[in-house]
Amino acid sequence: MSLINRPHARPALFGRLALIAAIGLAACTSAAGTPTGITSQTISCPAASTLTYANFGQQFIADNCGSCHDTRQSPLLTTQSEVQNASARIMNAAVYTEKMPQGATAATMSVDERALLGEWLACGAP
Numbered sequence: 738m739s740l741i742n743r744p745h746a747r748p749a750l751f752g753r754l755a756l757i758a759a760i761g762l763a764a765c766t767s768a769a770g771t772p773t774g775i776t777s778q779t780i781s782c783p784a785a786s787t788l789t790y791a792n793f794g795q796q797f798i799a800d801n802c803g804s805c806h807d808t809r810q811s812p813l814l815t816t817q818s819e820v821q822n823a824s825a826r827i828m829n830a831a832v833y834t835e836k837m838p839q840g841a842t843a844a845t846m847s848v849d850e851r852a853l854l855g856e857w858l859a860c861g862a863p
């Protein structure tokens with residue numbers, strides 16, 4: 738006997754699909770990420786900036802992003818050039834908004850830390 742011919746099988750299946758769709762929609766409502774107050778107008782590369790990949794970026798990205806963007810999640814952020822190539826997307830996701838790190842709370846990455854990340858990226862992630 739196939740699943741389709743059982744009278745109660747289909748409503749149960751549709752109920753489950755509806756639930757999955759609802760969860761998907763709920764996840765999408767926060768897709769843009771909460772704004773941090775940092776914007777392209779307020780961020781710039783200070784002439785005196787000393788941040789480099791070696792003394793800042795590598796460890797910062799590994800600590801905050803590496804658990805997902807190491808081998809599994811696009812964009813991969815495991816080398817300096819990968820980070821540089823994704824710079825504009827990182828600005829949008831983790832500096833201007835709190836979309837990333839995914840599931841973050843204010844405690845995960847403070848606005849000050851996001852501003853530091855933005856400064857380094859604005860300098861070209863040297």
Ligand code: HEC
Nearest residue numbers: 801802804805806810811812823826827830831837838839
């Ligand atoms: C817990 C896992 C996780 C962590 C930690 C995480 N990400 Fe992500 N990231 C994801 C997932 C999943 C996606 C794809 C889904 C999406 O875009 O919402 C993603 C997508 C992205 C994208 C592409 C989004 C776009 O709209 O272009 C960027 C850029 C990004 N992450 C940057 C970062 C940065 C920078 C960090 C660290 C500050 C970080 N992520 C930390 C899971 C994570």
